[in-house]
Amino acid sequence: MTNLIPKSHPRAQSLYVRERLVHAFDNGLVAKEGLMAHGRGEAFDYLIGEKTSKSAKNAIKAAAFALVSAKYPVISVNGNIAGLCPKEIVKLAKAVNAKIEINLFYSSNKRKQNILRTMQKNGAKEILGVDKKNSTRISGLDSARRIIDKNGIYVADVVLVSLEDGDRTIALKKAGKKVITFDLNPLSRTAQTADITIVDNVVRGIKELIDTCVKVQKKKLQSMKFDNKKNLAKSISEIRNYLERRAKIA
């Protein structure tokens, strides 16, 4: 598959990731809307220079502290995340002893089953959000995402949601959860509503998050101060600075 993209291509890394997502679409994990959402992510990633910024590193550190010290952390998984980094999700869940729950915006049983299989193939033992007997609802949400698992998000204190829609983040916050998110648009409602927003490409950032969780655990570090609004303002000015630099070169 990846033979088509020469390593020398200036945008090879981004094209590999794109290929992975198309593959996940062909395998019934990703929705059409998920392909468009990925495109939006590509554009914002481009504008942060396609690297993990200082503000993102800061948010990752805060996220690691929150996950490690959580009583009942849950990682919410959708089609795009399962298509892009299933192995890393399993690794992160193991590192911080978190549950994994499938939760879809454009929900269908078939897509859920495809995501379930992919996660299992990548080493996940227990996956929540697939057994109807355990489903309950979160209030203040109309989309399919209101369905949550009694043993998962419903009882979680900290939830990691990635590539998320704004309504759900708001509903999770109202339900008293601490929300961590990967979102490349620092202005989105999700980014602005979450407790900790990592403005980074999740494929890149999740590796750093796993490493940081392990470090925090080993060193038994204390919690850190983190101001999400301030950190987001920093993310926005990083984009502005990138545009300024690029405009000078162009």
Add this chain to the structure above:
Amino acid sequence: MTNLIPKSHPRAQSLYVRERLVHAFDNGLVAKEGLMAHGRGEAFDYLIGEKTSKSAKNAIKAAAFALVSAKYPVISVNGNIAGLCPKEIVKLAKAVNAKIEINLFYSSNKRKQNILRTMQKNGAKEILGVDKKNSTRISGLDSARRIIDKNGIYVADVVLVSLEDGDRTIALKKAGKKVITFDLNPLSRTAQTADITIVDNVVRGIKELIDTCVKVQKKKLQSMKFDNKKNLAKSISEIRNYLERRAKIA
């Protein structure tokens, strides 16, 4: 179809356009990569505040002059354009007496035929780029887009390409064409290479372009001075200013 999106939704306009593209995908006009490309466009449109900026208006004016005074203008059409604004393409072609040519990056005969039918349904009489007998090649291009029509882009002096890839814009420039483009990313190779870059959502901008062409013709206006690099720099600072304003509100 559009019943699902309430008019009151803060992002209704963008969601309607997205729906139109998904519809075009379901009808075999748009490629999977086209869905992702649309997402990238959405992100950049968001960053210019989803309105036609001053710099875009300036570029539209320059484009109208170039199209009206062209000897042999050709409008290049791909799946996304045909899915988003087929009627407007036909209207623009009539207004400036331009040819319409189908030219695809991810080419397939089936997709070409679907696009052809859509364009015809929307009033196009003559469509180039579909008869193999008339096909020739443009040098310096490896993708399927190198195939052009002897009676179209091959002999054109001015070519309007929208939602374009950088390689092709460079090849068209080398072949001596004046290139006009709609591209929402002012930093893209296409944007930086074209003679006139309209940094705007094509669905919005094409209407203004048609109106401006008609005005220029009626008033028999002379040509105008236009510096694409300067205008692009303006587009970039418009994005920077938008980010600054939004960061203050957030």
